[in-house]
Amino acid sequence: MSTDSSRRAFLRQSLYVAGAAGLGIHAGVGPAYAQAMAANADAAADLQIVNIGANTLSIGPSRPALEAIARTAPLSGDYGRGQSREFLETLSAQLEVPADHIAVYPGSGTPLGLAVTTFTSPQRSLVTADPTYEQAWRTAPRVGAKVVRTPQRRDYSHDVEAMCAADPKAGLLYICNPNNPTGAITSRADIEYAANHRPPGSVLVVDEAYIHFSDNAVSALDLAVEADDVIVLRTFSKLYGMAGLRLGYAVASPANLERMNAHGGGSVAMTTLAAGTASLLDPGLVPARRAATTRMRNETVAWLQAQGYPCSTSEANCFLVDIGRPGREFQDAMATHGVMVGRSWPGHETRPRISVGTEAEMQRFREAFTAVAAGQRGPLPVPQRPRMALREAAADPARMPFAC
Ligand SMILES: Cc1ncc(COP(=O)(O)O)c(C=O)c1O
Numbered sequence: 001m002s003t004d005s006s007r008r009a010f011l012r013q014s015l016y017v018a019g020a021a022g023l024g025i026h027a028g029v030g031p032a033y034a035q036a037m038a039a040n041a042d043a044a045a046d047l048q049i050v051n052i053g054a055n056t057l058s059i060g061p062s063r064p065a066l067e068a069i070a071r072t073a074p075l076s077g078d079y080g081r082g083q084s085r086e087f088l089e090t091l092s093a094q095l096e097v098p099a100d101h102i103a104v105y106p107g108s109g110t111p112l113g114l115a116v117t118t119f120t121s122p123q124r125s126l127v128t129a130d131p132t133y134e135q136a137w138r139t140a141p142r143v144g145a146k147v148v149r150t151p152q153r154r155d156y157s158h159d160v161e162a163m164c165a166a167d168p169k170a171g172l173l174y175i176c177n178p179n180n181p182t183g184a185i186t187s188r189a190d191i192e193y194a195a196n197h198r199p200p201g202s203v204l205v206v207d208e209a210y211i212h213f214s215d216n217a218v219s220a221l222d223l224a225v226e227a228d229d230v231i232v233l234r235t236f237s238k239l240y241g242m243a244g245l246r247l248g249y250a251v252a253s254p255a256n257l258e259r260m261n262a263h264g265g266g267s268v269a270m271t272t273l274a275a276g277t278a279s280l281l282d283p284g285l286v287p288a289r290r291a292a293t294t295r296m297r298n299e300t301v302a303w304l305q306a307q308g309y310p311c312s313t314s315e316a317n318c319f320l321v322d323i324g325r326p327g328r329e330f331q332d333a334m335a336t337h338g339v340m341v342g343r344s345w346p347g348h349e350t351r352p353r354i355s356v357g358t359e360a361e362m363q364r365f366r367e368a369f370t371a372v373a374a375g376q377r378g379p380l381p382v383p384q385r386p387r388m389a390l391r392e393a394a395a396d397p398a399r400m401p402f403a404c
Contacts, residue, residue, distance in 0.1 A: 047338035047380065050364045052355040053331075054342070054404040055180060055210075055318050057241040057293075059358065061275055062285050065242065068278035069271045076270060083273035090277050091249065101225055103257045104273075106266045108209055108235035108248030113139050114260040115231055115250070116172060119203045120145035124171025129158045131345035133180040133207065134403065136172070145171065156184035156312050164197040173198050176207040178214050181345060181353035183297075183314020188218035195223050195230050203229040203256065210316035212239035212286050213293050217315060224251040231256060238317065239289050240279045243404075245272040293317045297356040303366060307373075312351075318342065320351040327352035330372065337368035337378030343403060 051058065061069070075081055084104070092099040105111050116136050120126045122144035126136055130149035140147050148170070150162040158175050173194055177186045195204050206220040211234070224232040231252040237243035247268055250257065279285060297319060301311045304321050312320040323330050327344030330352055334341050342353030356362070371378065 047378070048364075049338045049340065050357065050361045051340045052342075052357045052361055052365060053340040053353075054243075055238060055316075055353075055355045056243045056404065057239065057289070057317070057357075058361065060241040061245065062241070062279055062282055064278040064282045064285075065240070065275035068274040069245075072271045072274040078270075080270045080273075083270040083277070084268070087273040087277045087280075090280050094280055095221055095251070097221055097225055097251050100254045101251055101257070102249055103252070103261060103265070104247070104249045104268055106246035106248070106268050106272075107237060107243075108207070108233040108250070109135055110248065110264075110266055111231075111233055111250035111260060112136060112205070112207065114263050114265070115203065115205050115233075116140050116145075116174075117143055117263050118256075118260045120171040124169055124202070125167045126172050126174065127163050127166045127170045127202075128174045129163065129176070129179065131179075131181055131348050132174065132176050133209075134345075136174045136205075152179075152182070152184070156182040158186040158190060158194075160186070160190040160194040160197075164194060164199070168199050170199045170202045173202060173204045174207065175204065176209070177217050177220075178210045178314065178316040180210065180316070181318055181320055181342065182312040183210070183316035183319045184312055185214055185217040185315050188220075191218075191220050191223070195220070195227055198229075203231055205231045205233065207233045209233065209235045209238055210318075213290050213317050214315035215290070215294070221251055224253075228253045229256065236276055236279065237404075239286060239293075240276075241289075242272070242275060242279070245269070245275055247272050247276045292358075293356050296359060296362050300354070300356065300362050300365065304369075317356040318353050319356075320348070320353055322351050324350055326350065332382045333372040333377060334368050335383055336380045337364075337371060338380055339364055339368040340383075341365075 072083065088099050088102060088104065092102060103111065112135055116126060116139040120140050120143055125146040125148050126140040127148045127150065128136055129152050137147050148166045150159055150166050153159050156179065163173055175186055175191065175194060177191065178184060191206060198204050208219060211217050211219055220230060220232050223230040231250055233248065233250050235248035236245065237248070250260070297314060297317065301319060304311055310322045326349055331341055331343065342355060344352045354365070368378065
C-alpha cells in the first residue's frame, strides 16, 4: 500500500472509530453516523497537521546543525570525542561566562526541576507569576513545598514587588522572561529588583527559554555570574529548533550547580552537542529566526485584533488570544481542521496560547480560525488525549500532565 493510501485507510478507520465512540454506538444510528464521518476521510487525508501548540519550530535545526549531526553520528560508538568540551568552550566564549558557571543538560526542563527540588521544601515555598510555565508548579508539591502564585500586572509583566513580598519563607522565585504563555517581557530593572529584594536564603531562577526571540528582553546572565543566588536557564528547544534533540543549560555559581547536580542531571548525546556547537557558531541563525518569528507573530496578532480578539503583547514565539469562549472547546474545534493550538491556563480559560509558526502554518491557522469562528468543524476527529479538568489541575499542580 502506498503511504497515501495507507494514511487514507487509517483515517477512514479512525474516523469510523471516533464516530462510533462519539455516539456510544448502538444499532441503526452509529453506523450511519460513522459512515458519514468516513466520507470525510479523503478531505482529512489531504490535511497536513500543523502543530502550533508546543512553542516549537517546525523548521527544526539549522542546516549547519544537521550537517554536524551527520558528521558526528558515525562516531557514536564512542561515548564522546570532545563534543562536550567543544560545546562548553564555545558557549562560555559566546556568553562571556566562565565555564565553571555553566552546566549542560538534556533540555532546560531538567535544571528547572533540579532547582525546584534543591531550593524548595516543606519549609521553603515556590513563588511564581500567574500565568507562567507550569513545570515548577508540578515539581514543588513533590518535595512538599507550597506554591504561591502572584497575578501578573496588567501588561503581563511579572509583579516583582508582589513576588518578593509573597512569602518571607520563599525558597525559590521563578521568573520566565519572556514569559510562557504570554510572551511578555519583564524589564531588567524588575529582574534586578527581584534579585535584590528576594527573601533571605532564597534563589532567583530566570528562565530565558524564549529570550532569543526578543528584541528588548535583557538577559540576567551577568547577574548569575556576579550574584551567588541567581540562576539562569536556557534551551535549544525553541529558536534553535532542537526540542527533540534535548539540549539546555544552567548558568549559576559553581556551588549552586553542585547542589543541584547532587539530585541528578543526565548526559547529552554527542550528536546533540555537535548540533548545539554548530548552531552557536552560525552568526545569522538567531537574527534570521527572530525576525521571521516577529513578523509572523505581529501579522497574526494584528489579524486577530482587527477582528476584536485581544492578544497579549509578546516578544516570544507564543501569545495569548482572548476568544471569549472556553479555550478547550476552541482547541478541539481547531484540531478538527488539523491545526493544533496550545492549551489555556487555569484562571485564564478563555485565552488559549497560540505558538507562532511559518507563513504557511499561520495561513492555515487563519483559515481554521475563521471556520471555527463560523461554527464549522473540520474533517478530523478530536484527538483523544487524557486531560485533567482545568479546575482540578489548578487545585493539584503536581498532577498536571507534562506540557511545553
Ligand atoms: C519556559 C520554559 N522553560 C523550560 C522549558 C523546557 O524546555 P526543554 O526541556 O525542552 O529545554 C519549556 C518548554 O516548553 C518552557 O516553555
